[in-house]
Amino acid sequence: MERVVLITGANSGIGLALCERLLTEDSQLRLCLACRNMQRAEAARSALLTSHSNAHVDLLQLDVGSVQSVLSAAQEVKARYNRIDFLYLNAGIMPNPQLDLNAFFKGLFSRNVVRMFATAEGILTQQDRLNSDGLQEVFATNLFGHFLLIRELEPLLSRLVWTSSSNARRSAFSMEDMQHREGRESYSSSKYASDMLSLALNRQKNSQGLFSSVICPGLVMTNLTYGILPSFFWTLIMPVMWLIRIFTNTFTLTPHNGAEALHWLFLQNPESLDPRAKYHSLTSGLGTNYTQPRQMDIDEGASDVLYSKLLELEKEVRRKLSEENADEEMSAVKYGLLTLQT
Numbered sequence: 001m002e003r004v005v006l007i008t009g010a011n012s013g014i015g016l017a018l019c020e021r022l023l024t025e026d027s028q029l030r031l032c033l034a035c036r037n038m039q040r041a042e043a044a045r046s047a048l049l050t051s052h053s054n055a056h057v058d059l060l061q062l063d064v065g066s067v068q069s070v071l072s073a074a075q076e077v078k079a080r081y082n083r084i085d086f087l088y089l090n091a092g093i094m095p096n097p098q099l100d101l102n103a104f105f106k107g108l109f110s111r112n113v114v115r116m117f118a119t120a121e122g123i124l125t126q127q128d129r130l131n132s133d134g135l136q137e138v139f140a141t142n143l144f145g146h147f148l149l150i151r152e153l154e155p156l157l158s159r160l161v162w163t164s165s166s167n168a169r170r171s172a173f174s175m176e177d178m179q180h181r182e183g184r185e186s187y188s189s190s191k192y193a194s195d196m197l198s199l200a201l202n203r204q205k206n207s208q209g210l211f212s213s214v215i216c217p218g219l220v221m222t223n224l225t226y227g228i229l230p231s232f233f234w235t236l237i238m239p240v241m242w243l244i245r246i247f248t249n250t251f252t253l254t255p256h257n258g259a260e261a262l263h264w265l266f267l268q269n270p271e272s273l274d275p276r277a278k279y280h281s282l283t284s285g286l287g288t289n290y291t292q293p294r295q296m297d298i299d300e301g302a303s304d305v306l307y308s309k310l311l312e313l314e315k316e317v318r319r320k321l322s323e324e325n326a327d328e329e330m331s332a333v334k335y336g337l338l339t340l341q342t
């Protein structure tokens, strides 16, 4: 039977590389590229069809950062497919990243240098903002939109794979401020929250046949990293990066290498996976790719609390949306009556 794989943020970087790798693995797959920008989605589809001319590649308009868009896209998915074999929750943003050069140079001469290169701990901050749904943009995109999509598609789903990050850190996340309104590490917080949510989903849903995993692709040259330093700079220092790769196998560098763990999970039996592990894409100094599980720093109790808080927020957001829709209908009726009278 034809398997259906839906990938969010599939038009560039790691998501697009994953599409290439999955089509090479199984040319009979039906891929659904869920993207916010249809022009970029079309370009990605054309690129995939150039290398896999008989591939089945569908497009879906989805802005994971918008509640309305997620709900409409979910309706469309339910109309199109009976089931989704794999849902890759890959779309992600890191807006206005700022590198603390002082901390970076201090870190270079500290015992934590390898850890700094692997996780960017202590050297990277972001500036977040509210979106039109009144949610913090990074939280909405990296976590909540995906949560809502899962909730909408649940009966169709069996495997979930989150593109998380080794930048996810417990100390960046606060249960009292899960959207990270206060701090300047919204990316780290959202990725830690996705790790927790994955564990909670496994705890709640494994018995119903739904399995969730998280991966870290390593440091990869994509639009996301070109937002931190310009692409010409990365190209300039590439020899240094290859050198660093000898000491930290987390410098996977290319989207193809970064997609290693995403591809590896596609080939695994879900029962054999560890719900508390993050699966890391790694590349050795000689350029060999492999996947390695590493334990996550997560409490089961806390992950359940986050799950309940997300359910509460979902209720609130849905109520707000239906009130807005009712208001709009009311003004349309009033406007209709007015035009009838005049």
Ligand SMILES: NC(=O)C1=CN([C@@H]2O[C@H](COP(=O)(O)OP(=O)(O)OC[C@H]3O[C@@H](n4cnc5c(N)ncnc54)[C@H](OP(=O)(O)O)[C@@H]3O)[C@@H](O)[C@H]2O)C=CC1
Pocket (backbone or CB within 6 Å): 008, 009, 010, 011, 012, 013, 014, 015, 034, 035, 036, 037, 040, 062, 063, 064, 065, 066, 090, 091, 092, 093, 141, 163, 164, 165, 166, 216, 217, 218, 219, 220, 221, 222, 223, 224, 225
């Ligand atoms: N690059 C790296 O070193 C690392 C990346 N990651 C994670 O990997 C994932 C993929 O990122 P990467 O490939 O690096 O970067 P890219 O910027 O190339 O890819 C991100 C993808 O997400 C899409 N996207 C962003 N916001 C939305 C939205 N609101 N709705 C729908 N799609 C959206 C982008 O679409 P558009 O083109 O329209 O912007 C793009 O296709 C992210 O979750 C990122 O956090 C994790 C660790 C390291």
Ligand SMILES: CC(C)CCC[C@@H](C)[C@H]1CC[C@H]2C3=C(CC[C@]12C)[C@@]1(C)CCC(=O)[C@@H](C)[C@@H]1CC3
Pocket (backbone or CB within 6 Å): 099, 116, 117, 118, 119, 120, 123, 124, 164, 165, 166, 167, 216, 218, 219, 225, 228, 229, 237, 240, 241, 244
């Ligand atoms: C190597 C160069 C001489 C200097 C590069 C310094 C920094 C720009 C990088 C060092 C560690 C990097 C890193 C990320 C971004 C760029 C660095 C801070 C990430 C935060 C990118 C997104 C992720 O999700 C993480 C896994 C990356 C961790 C390492």
